[in-house]
Amino acid sequence: MLFLDRDGVIIEDRQYIRDPAEVAIISGSHETIQRFRDAGFRIVIISNQSGIGRGYYGWDEALAVQARVQELAAQDGIIYDCVVLCPHHPEKGKGEFNKICNWRKPGAGMLTFALEKFDVDLRQSILVGDKRSDIEAGIAAGVGRLIHVATGHGQAERSRVKEFESDYKIEFADCLGDVEL
Template sequence: MADAELHLEDGGLWVQPLAVPAETAGRPALFLDRDGTINVDTGYPRDPAEIALLSPIVPVIRAANTAHIPVVIVSNQSGIARGLLDWNDFAAVNARLLDLLAEQGCFIAMVLACAYHERGKRPLNVADHPMRKPNPGMLFRAAELLDLDLGGSVVVGDKPSDMKAGRRAGLGEGWLIGGTCSGMPGFACRALLSDPDWAALIERVSRLSVRS
């Protein structure tokens, strides 16, 4: 647990900065869910050897890196609260994921993960924790630490909770893998269903810029 504790806040929130504010200040971010968005969702992954990247996300991250847009991972990890894995398991999987991305020329600016869940074990059995998506706490925490422009940022995920977290954080736009969303006034939710949709996302990310 010693290595994992380096990045833990209050026992239920993982905060791992990989960039410094001098590199990210005032910039919009690309917020990404993890399981089912960056890597194949195997259901509470705990074995680093089983981690495999989802190929469509790689050029999206590369586009953000090229445009100097910080990429931030925000992941719910209720499996930790439920006792299905622990933070050391998460740390090993996270390290493998970052290595696989680095092999593809992709850099992540920050990783955040929330283990709180209402049906978890004490002390992680917290209902509606502000850090757990669809609440926006992880996005706010990233913005605080990296001095990000949330209003100009974009979120990508495979669940409506990812979109809701983005909207609640003040983002204007989200891209939902495998579906569409509605009922979010003032928030542009776009579907990622086919290759042209992913190409549109790559183009959108490449055009994100610092607002004057």
């Protein structure tokens, strides 16, 4: 299974994106995803969307943005096997969205949910993310291959990701387009 963070990995990170018109695919992303699909990987998006919980936008807007992501993917022949979004935030969430949720990365919940749907080998799975919390979620779930990209928040977070290197093998790439099988 190929676990992909969305904002800052597949699409440009617009900070709490709520308008489908702002969805912009990062160059090379779809080509890499297609390579993994051709190799038999399930492709899964795991995305913290605390903008919902914070009240910046609603589920309708979040799902419209996600629909645009999938529309652009389909134009390049890509279908995602599973998309998991988490709306919660432990401090900034409003009302029912204010909770400590293991689905929210760095928790492993979204990955575990997707893994239960498909019979895949976790050690053969890959996670690509731009934030330290993405990598932490991959570690928590036991994903075999962890890749940090420099797009999105990647440049700013890289030094904090490198702190994991003493205990875990982390790979570094400029962008998803540069990730190899």
